[in-house]
Amino acid sequence: MRSIGRLARETGVKVPTIRYYERVGLLPEAERSAGNQRLYDAAAVRRLAFIRHARELGFPLDAVRDLLRLADEPERSCAAVDAIARRQLVEIRRRLARLEALEGELARMLAQCEGERIADCRVIEVLGDLALRSDQPAAEDEAANTPG
């Protein structure tokens, strides 16, 4: 059995994050020592490492929860697992496409700027150009919550 600090070191997940995962139900409530400190076994290490790797791949916590539930039923078909992963891949490709477009626009702006007065700055000019408003209704949330 190990303390929360040792678990953190072993998995690379910070201590407050582990407590947070417990609070939101990703990790079961830990056993406690006589002095009320959390104690973890090897299974907890594996579970937390699984979570960390899924988070690294950008899966939102809800998806991680689903994956953990599925991982506990080894006899079932992995169709559900693969569907979650495919959704995540689609999402990542969507973000990639968008970022590539942004990269292009930014790089073009910068390349065209002569570096003189702000009045002539290509960056300010492009940002301020009313005609460039895309009429798309400000697509949904792009927040890429992808840590470590």
Add this chain to the structure above:
Amino acid sequence: MRSIGRLARETGVKVPTIRYYERVGLLPEAERSAGNQRLYDAAAVRRLAFIRHARELGFPLDAVRDLLRLADEPERSCAAVDAIARRQLVEIRRRLARLEALEGELARMLAQCEGERIADCRVIEVLGDLALRSDQPAAEDEAANTPG
């Protein structure tokens, strides 16, 4: 002079977002009608369109604030403007590199899965593999706050 709703339609920025921008100081406090409703002129349209376009390119609000301040001083050198844009370009390229790596790992996992029992699912297997823990200390926040 136009109402907040018309300004929203003209710029593609939602009404609550406009009020939020005013609260955090990106837009000046709007004039009010007799009945306390906000009124906007053409300058407000230009300013908000500028903000929107900068946000589309992923500039954080703090950077947008700086860009707006600079845009109001047309005689100064645009070095500061270009520096902000270059930083943003670097950031976008960093995110691109990371997303490309994630895309590769996810796609590989999925390609290798035979689609049978979860016990044999390559996705679960890779996520659970303790040896795959990268020892990097969970790199800093990747949150890509890039709307519309």
Add this chain to the structure above:
DNA sequence: CCTAACTGCTGTAGCGACTGGAGCTTCAAG
């Protein structure tokens, strides 16, 4: 045995950039 340093505990608040709702008032069309 004592103390310092470290680690742990709980609870709350904050980040960024909005988004949504409750419960009102004002405005424009018919």
Add this chain to the structure above:
DNA sequence: CTTGAAGCTCCAGTCGCTACAGCAGTTAGG
């Protein structure tokens, strides 16, 4: 004059942590 859309303010929630504050338990050295 009525109706319904659009406006107002204030507050809470989103996501995934992160950072305190103010304690208590643990560990190593002297």
